Every structure is written in structure tokens, then in C-alpha cells.
């Protein structure tokens with residue numbers, strides 16, 4: 001059902017929390033399941049210097065948020081925009097089909113945070 005990586009990231013996420021004085025924030029929700037994700041970014045020289053998340057949702061949403069942060073850290077904003085939900089699911093060692101939308105929600109939250117940064121800078 002869930003991979004070891006998904007369970008481990010759900011139990012011990014490495015990137016959870018808020019970044020005080022974040023340069024950008026992106027928040028999205030899924031109307032159907034009610035899960036909400038918030039992504040905080042610290043940007044330096046067009047690169048994601050730090051990224052954290054706050055997610056109120058299922059195991060897959062939390063593990064996906066954590067994996068997303070891992071994948072985005074250190075990337076330029078444009079590189080980070082190219083992160084696909086399949087990169088997240090691959091990093092997690094796949095997700096059950098009905099949980100794929102949790103990884104998609106992560107990419108939307110990141111996109112929103114980057115758009116927020118671009119519109120403010």
C-alpha cells in the first residue's frame with residue numbers, strides 16, 4: 001500500500017514548519033478531500049535557499065510535501081517550476097492511484113509560492 005519512504009516521511013518529515021520572514025508563500029486546498037498545503041520559500045539569487053511546508057491532510061499529502069521540499073531545495077525558480085507530480089511519486093517509491101492527487105497538490109502549492117515571489121519581486 002504505502003512505501004517505506006512514504007511512511008518514514010509522514011512520521012518524520014524533515015521540512016515541516018514555517019519560515020519566519022519568508023520571501024513567498026503558496027497555499028492550496030483540495031475541495032474534495034479538504035486537505036490544505038502551505039509552502040514557504042526563502043529565495044536567494046533566484047534559487048530556493050530554503051523551503052518548508054505546513055500540511056493539514058493525509059499521509060500521502062504530508063509525505064508528498066516533504067519530498068517536494070527535498071526536490072525543490074537548491075533549484076532555481078524555473079527549475080523548481082518543472083518539478084512534476086511524477087518526480088514526487090518516484091521519490092516516494094510510488095503512491096496508491098487514489099493518492100496521486102496528493103502529489104499534484106504539492107506541485108500546485110509550489111507553483112503558487114513561486115508565482116507569489118515573482119509578483120512581489
Ligand code: FES
Pocket residue numbers: 030033034035057058059060061099101102105
Ligand atoms: Fe486529498 Fe491527500 S487525500 S491530498
